[in-house]
Amino acid sequence: MLDVKKIKRDFPILNHYIDGKPLVYLDNAATTQKPKVVIDAISNFYENYNANIHRGIHTLSQKATIAYEETRLNVQKFINAKSYQEIIFTRNTTESINLVAYSWARHNLKAGDEILLSQMEHHANLIPWYELAKEKQITLKYIPLTNDFRLDLSNIDNLLTPQTKLVSLTLMSNVLGTINDLTSIIQKAHALGALVLIDAAQAIAHMPIDVQKLNCDFLAFSFHKILGPTGVGVLWGRQKLLTDMPPFLTGGNMIASVYTDRATFNELPYKFEAGTPDIANVIASNEALNYLNAIGYADIMAHEKCLTAYALDILVKQENIILYGPNNTINRGSVISFNLNQIHPHDLGQVINDSGIAVRAGHHCCQPLMRQFNITGTIRASLYIYNDEADIDILAKTLQSAYKVMGHVVTR
Amino acid sequence: MLDVKKIKRDFPILNHYIDGKPLVYLDNAATTQKPKVVIDAISNFYENYNANIHRGIHTLSQKATIAYEETRLNVQKFINAKSYQEIIFTRNTTESINLVAYSWARHNLKAGDEILLSQMEHHANLIPWYELAKEKQITLKYIPLTNDFRLDLSNIDNLLTPQTKLVSLTLMSNVLGTINDLTSIIQKAHALGALVLIDAAQAIAHMPIDVQKLNCDFLAFSFHKILGPTGVGVLWGRQKLLTDMPPFLTGGNMIASVYTDRATFNELPYKFEAGTPDIANVIASNEALNYLNAIGYADIMAHEKCLTAYALDILVKQENIILYGPNNTINRGSVISFNLNQIHPHDLGQVINDSGIAVRAGHHCCQPLMRQFNITGTIRASLYIYNDEADIDILAKTLQSAYKVMGHVVTR
Amino acid sequence: MSLQDELYKETILDHYHCPRNHGVISGATLKQEGTNPLCGDELTLYIKLNNDTIEDIKIEAKGCSISMASSSMMTEAIIGQKIKNAQIIAHNFKDMMLNKGNDYVFNETNEDLNSLNGVKKYPVRIKCALLAWNTLLQSLEKDEAKAQGE
Amino acid sequence: MSLQDELYKETILDHYHCPRNHGVISGATLKQEGTNPLCGDELTLYIKLNNDTIEDIKIEAKGCSISMASSSMMTEAIIGQKIKNAQIIAHNFKDMMLNKGNDYVFNETNEDLNSLNGVKKYPVRIKCALLAWNTLLQSLEKDEAKAQGE
Numbered sequence A, B: 001m002l003d004v005k006k007i008k009r010d011f012p013i014l015n016h017y018i019d020g021k022p023l024v025y026l027d028n029a030a031t032t033q034k035p036k037v038v039i040d041a042i043s044n045f046y047e048n049y050n051a052n053i054h055r056g057i058h059t060l061s062q063k064a065t066i067a068y069e070e071t072r073l074n075v076q077k078f079i080n081a082k083s084y085q086e087i088i089f090t091r092n093t094t095e096s097i098n099l100v101a102y103s104w105a106r107h108n109l110k111a112g113d114e115i116l117l118s119q120m121e122h123h124a125n126l127i128p129w130y131e132l133a134k135e136k137q138i139t140l141k142y143i144p145l146t147n148d149f150r151l152d153l154s155n156i157d158n159l160l161t162p163q164t165k166l167v168s169l170t171l172m173s174n175v176l177g178t179i180n181d182l183t184s185i186i187q188k189a190h191a192l193g194a195l196v197l198i199d200a201a202q203a204i205a206h207m208p209i210d211v212q213k214l215n216c217d218f219l220a221f222s223f224h225k226i227l228g229p230t231g232v233g234v235l236w237g238r239q240k241l242l243t244d245m246p247p248f249l250t251g252g253n254m255i256a257s258v259y260t261d262r263a264t265f266n267e268l269p270y271k272f273e274a275g276t277p278d279i280a281n282v283i284a285s286n287e288a289l290n291y292l293n294a295i296g297y298a299d300i301m302a303h304e305k306c307l308t309a310y311a312l313d314i315l316v317k318q319e320n321i322i323l324y325g326p327n328n329t330i331n332r333g334s335v336i337s338f339n340l341n342q343i344h345p346h347d348l349g350q351v352i353n354d355s356g357i358a359v360r361a362g363h364h365c366c367q368p369l370m371r372q373f374n375i376t377g378t379i380r381a382s383l384y385i386y387n388d389e390a391d392i393d394i395l396a397k398t399l400q401s402a403y404k405v406m407g408h409v410v411t412r
Numbered sequence C, D: 001m002s003l004q005d006e007l008y009k010e011t012i013l014d015h016y017h018c019p020r021n022h023g024v025i026s027g028a029t030l031k032q033e034g035t036n037p038l039c040g041d042e043l044t045l046y047i048k049l050n051n052d053t054i055e056d057i058k059i060e061a062k063g064c065s066i067s068m069a070s071s072s073m074m075t076e077a078i079i080g081q082k083i084k085n086a087q088i089i090a091h092n093f094k095d096m097m098l099n100k101g102n103d104y105v106f107n108e109t110n111e112d113l114n115s116l117n118g119v120k121k122y123p124v125r126i127k128c129a130l131l132a133w134n135t136l137l138q139s140l141e142k143d144e145a146k147a148q149g150e
């Protein structure tokens, strides 16, 4: 099991006080806090070897280049990619998905083709496809949800058709906590010749990811959700696919030879990294991986399972609570969404915040899912390696005061 | 004048030793070093108020949101934009230009239209237009150079035609140091109904920029070239243009309402900022602006003029040197490119590096310009606020040893 | 004073629980929808004009306490007003909410609005307080544009 | 030992100033262009095959000392070799340059190649040292593919 006390000491912000109260940070699905090693890696870069990379012969530039590429090699290992050439650095998951939409989909899909999504997707895995669908007369289809907030695969053989060219799904819902077993969908999609993109923005924080075992075709995630800095995302893609795709953003670094009217492109992955990248943050991201690797996913998962069970157990007992998400910890991560009857999530979020607890209130970039539930938003408490049972207890206690603060008569 | 000694103390890396030698950093056109206030702003964010922005009600998220938007307001003032809604944060200049190419140009240009560029453009201001030209049968035209390395405007009235829809030019060359007076081109372009994009990636470090006075339509730059962190670029555009443009990257944050098949978009500038931005670095960028403002461009320009004059004076006297760039400091910034006859710039760069001096050797992302000069690259020494005459002296001394190291017989 | 005391003043909670002029005007002169891009809350504003006077106004909405209370107070503040006046009140309110260091105080007639001053400290929620007002201004602008077009 | 001593060893400088097998083969069996994406340096490789033997090889290039020296040494190492052998030598060379901790040492026949080992410390310049070799491998691969296609 995790030594949470020890872990907390690695995160400077958790040892500070916010408005005079110790911070209870339960907004990890939005972004995680950063350990000192990550923060220090950024200063260390700027104070000791800051330089632009890839084309500089001078010592600083070489050091920076080596460190930047070291992160890429570590990412390759982290998700078990076949080659470092399959690892592309972007700004975030959103840009990674847009890259696939602009470069692969825009050049390979045509009117009448279909893309299969699900009803629990994040806007990042919806709007790029809406825009494409409008432009190209592509049909979007959705895997619906079951009553216990999981993908309803009962009709999957009708949803997948020979016209399906892409299946783009989240591996873990950032609202419901649901972890999707995508094995059979991926098999079926491939059997029909469709590609599969996995939005791993949430999943990557909570479970080990092996792209070869998953057998997907693209996978996207952001470092800021796994203890790393903001500004760094990853797109992984099969080398064959990436090789055949045209570049997306163009400019310096992604070229081989430039003439006055045309250019030839650099080899992978540089073909997809135009201009000066977020060098310091890519380098610091390596420390996030090292930190996670040192703890190990086995312990992370065990810790989260216990803590989620504890939280569900306590929350379900709150008066007038409505929970959105599986009520057990099987294939379920530590993201817990709920509402108190009659209280708008913004108001509840404010009441919770006033106790020094950071939760998220709103639609969590999943408006279609909210519409489905006929609500505008939820409160979302999302737990990570530095949270413990005391954090849940404080949250529960605060909930009990909400009706009083909001001037409601509590009705059972 | 600048107190260079005092300024140097603000930059931790300049007080360190590289391979046992003090660092002489003359690669500022690639990226500048960062003052301690910028580096500390990053740690301070992560240690005290790290959170995702814009939709969080909790205290950390509000603090982060306020700080993020504060940078935007400061950028607005810095380039004298009419509204904060015209300031879009991107990763770098390259992405800013791609945004215009994808969102504005792709939707407004058609076969037969023309884009006017120049022969001194950076790949970032070339390849996006090559790609567009290929896709849409658009014609690219180039303003040639004079013998003294400036834009040759003698034929401008023929280059600009009623078909010209965009003029996209650098305000300062990252190879030659030339600063382009774009006043008359902009007037003429507007008279013909063409828009003007300014690549200010280099210029912004060396001169004050006022977008209203320049009277351009788009302007792009990167923070890493003005003492700020990597990962933050800016696109400024006229509000009317940005309002009419479709979004580029899509996903969370850039939407207003999302349905299962369509979305309405957020107001400016958020419409163009999809997903989690590089929050920490945008916030730290504000300190770069504050630092530059405190020094003031008047003093920066005076310092650079003296130092450039000194450098040109010394370099021109070196044996077998070939200088690429105006030989005086009128409309010329502190970027100096040169070669030593018969020595490949890679080799010369290495020799220079071995003396602890960081310069850049290569094509500087300007291959078409290199082809023009019939060379593959140059050595580029680019000076900034922390450089002084001693740095130039060391460089000159090293040049004198180059032929010996490379085993050449020096021929006069 | 704790944040809760400040934000959830009685006045706000009163308007929240019993929103004034809530509902629909059938045959309204103006109808305008508004969305808060941050949370997706939506409202519909109905106005019945009599020449340049806002004879009746109703709002149909589901939202948080701040957005509901602000809408409710707005209807009270502008019902019966000339359009010009309503616009001035709206701009004064926006000024109060958006400008740091602006200590605009509404007089007795509209004193309820002062209770929303505390929202300024929560930048994300300013949008909640402004939703109804922005929708009102948009609606009146459209009407003006139409009138000029005729 | 200073960096300069190490990198600009006499062997390297010798090949740089007097590149072996420099030029064009008219009527070459294979012709392949190569570009170093980092600096834009280009070269053209000409090979004359006699069955599976590299009877003649020439390189036309303008480049930095490392790239010129490496090209020159390569031509010496593979001229007269069977294609298979040339490929093995090329892979050994790439291994030496790319794998950390690989201390591959060429024997007497090709001992000049060992002088390039020092380039490993300058990752950006490894591309310079590899340009000719990658171009060679590409050229031979294409030839094989063509042979199989027939």
Ligand SMILES: Cc1ncc(COP(=O)(O)O)c(C=O)c1O
Pocket (backbone or CB within 6 Å): A252, A274, A275, A276, B029, B030, B092, B093, B094, B095, B122, B124, B125, B170, B172, B173, B174, B199, B201, B202, B222, B365
């Ligand atoms: C003139 C010019 N334009 C564009 C760029 C590209 O900037 P970035 O790499 O930050 O996108 C640079 C910097 O290399 C430049 O000097």
Ligand SMILES: Cc1ncc(COP(=O)(O)O)c(C=O)c1O
Pocket (backbone or CB within 6 Å): A029, A030, A092, A093, A094, A095, A122, A124, A125, A170, A172, A173, A174, A199, A201, A202, A222, A365, B252, B274, B275, B276, B277
């Ligand atoms: C499931 C899911 N997909 C995509 C995203 C978008 O991530 P980012 O904002 O880093 O692009 C998120 C994070 O909000 C997420 O939870």
